[in-house]
Amino acid sequence: MMQPKRPVGIVGFGTYIPRYRIAAKEIARIWTDGQGGVPVESKSVPGPDEDTITMSIEAARNALRRAQVPAERLSAVWVGSESHPYSVKPSGTLVAEAIGAQPWVSAADWEFACKAGSEALTAGMGMVGSCMADYVLSIGADTAQGRPGDALEYTASAGAAALLLGPAEESVAKIEAALSYVTDTPDFFRRADRPYPVHGNRFTGEPAYFHQIMSSTKRLLSDLGRTPQDYTYAVFHQPNAKFPQVAAKRLGFSDAQIAPGLLSPQIGNTYSAAALMGLCAVLDIAKPGDTIFVASYGSGAGSDAYSLVVTDAILERQNRAPRTSAYVARKQFIDYAIYVKWRKELVMG
Amino acid sequence: MDLAKHWRLKGARYRLEGQRNSATGEYRFPAQDAGQDPNWETVALSGRGEVWSFSVLRQVPSGFEEFAPYPVALIKLEEGPMLTAQLTDCSEEEISIGMPVEMVTRRLSDAGEDGLLVYGYKFRPVIE
């Protein structure tokens, strides 16, 4: 496991979920005549004026509002995503300017499928933990793409989560330790300049998602000398409703432990935001002394695991910005035609 | 392709930067040449305000086709100045004169596959 010399914690946290939803059964109506099960109830859909940059900005503003740390004090603004609006031109610079960071800041984009955000989180721990920086903003955000008719179309959704890292003594949750587990596993990928990713269907399960998550989680628990019962809450990457529940069960976590951070049934898979947003949703309701276990997952493949302890500062900061539940509750369902229009799948000329 | 035209406006577009007169407390947006008055300081406005009036466009100008139909509004900011912006995340039935709104940063326009994505302020109903 990895632990910083200077203890590091989450000083501020914020999320963003677009207002729009499409029901999985509406997608099934188009492709399977409504037959068969669906992997989630509904998923979030970005409005026509939203993308990874705009969602990152709102999540970041919420994190700063909770922390009440001036944006000028940020040393890094990092955005993890697989749907950066530009292939070349950083999302980070625009997000940094929008939230009012000063120009003397590290701003960069990260990519590791669904765990680009947690990579930025671990790196941020290194910056703060080494005293190179006092505050680092790590963001995971995606407007994920799914090929029309593909299984991914039911789940690939949109959202952002921002974690403001700083010294543990100022934090709402101290990050005790982090750990990364990666293997070269081609379960899901998108070649350069291609619009939609491809995936290995069932190959995305056992050798990919479950192997990485189980490996990272078991190892971090073992390194810390803990068991699942030592945690109040647990959050696992959630590509659908089922995978995180199966993983939790196999690892020995209860449904009650994962319930507050399990958002995929309502909003789908927010990719780089998913695990971090689950963590934020837990922080929204956490009490001082609660413990939280988090494991992200990124195809390709790997998992980052974290162990956190909530501090007394949590209570006063929870209400300073909209909670994740407010964004989940803010919803307007759209039909497949509007969905196709907004996803720019119509040829407009 | 307009690059500098958008770039030089990023303070106003991204952060709603206007000016505050330190002597009178008056705000203005957008910023203007301060002239001989040294009291005008650059300041980011709160982004909170209310709808003074609005319209939903069905016939839209080129560059905005993908967003049609969309609402535009005159927003009275709580600091005093009025500005023109799109409303977002709301349908026509939800909008009314006097409705409280808050600033968000969204895509304003998309100049095509080889063009710049322009970002800036829009307003939406306040999220509690």
Place this chain on the structure above:
Amino acid sequence: MNNVYIIGAAATPVAEHYNRTLVDLAREAFNKALNGIDPSRVGALYIGNALGGELAGQSNLGAAVASGLGLAGIEALRVEAAGASGGAALRQGYLAVASGAYDLVVVLGVEKVTDKLEEKVEASIALATDSDFEAANGVTLTSQWAMLMRRYLHEYGYEADALAPFPVNAHANGANNKGALYRFAINADKYRKAPMIASPLNMLDCSTAADGAAAVVLAAPHIASELGGARIRIAGSALASDSLALHARRDPLHFAAAQRSTAAALAQAELSLSDIDVLELTDPHGIAAAIALESCGFVERGQAARHAADGGISPTGSTPLATGGGYKARGDLLGASGVYQAVELVRQLQGEAGASQVADAKVAFAQCIGGVGTTAVTHIFVKEA
């Protein structure tokens, strides 16, 4: 300053002139307006045009039109003030003759819009707004008028169809004008059912941009005397501007530029509003006419809709408006509109307006506006016995 007279006025029909160029349209209006006067007597040509570069693909219109009319060599230039271009050109022509620089000039208003598709036309018209803080946000002039309309109805407690009398009046008059784009009547019931363009502005409360050219010939007194008959004098001419952005005004429902140019033109003419027999306003929408009537002082604030409903703007009312169909039925000529207004008012002062004739019209008032109240040009024409 010398007196200036209008000695000729004519316009092309307003239409989708797909087979004619901007210069073709200008030539027809020019020749009709000269009406036999030797073109070599024209000292200068002032061209009111808003969007020649964007829509007709031609700038440098002074030279383009002058050479197209066989007048290469004379002073010729384009005057641009968005929708007020025609009025602004008329004022330049007026000043040129009043100053004694020339004793005969032609003012041409011309706009060629149908070479471009609607989205491009909308975007080009929106160039009259603040490009960085209005147009960049997807706002069009139509939507700005719509926002003023919604606020107007809200402030004064009117129903949604309160401004219908303006387009209804315009269409009633347009039906009598064989040069109008729309020669049919509408009614309030049709108005209520019309689809929205930019809510609350519906299709029957929105003008249609179309092609056309209008020309007036301005002359010094001695030339006007040569022609004999009743003479129409430009008794007042004034242009005023306001902040470019609508949101920058403390009172958006009042057009200070309209008020200022009205006051200046009336003062010059030594007339008052009650002397006006017939008027032309920038009325692409009912709200535009309503705000202008109130800003100029013809009616009290908030009373224009009631005034129109009571028949005040019909040819027999106290402020006869849009007797040729206005922007709504005659067609919206953008930068040529100010000259079309002058042509219509000359028709009225000469008693040639047929079924829409205002009885015994002697004093006429023309006001054209660029942007949403940004530039206002006001002229007063007086018929001399």
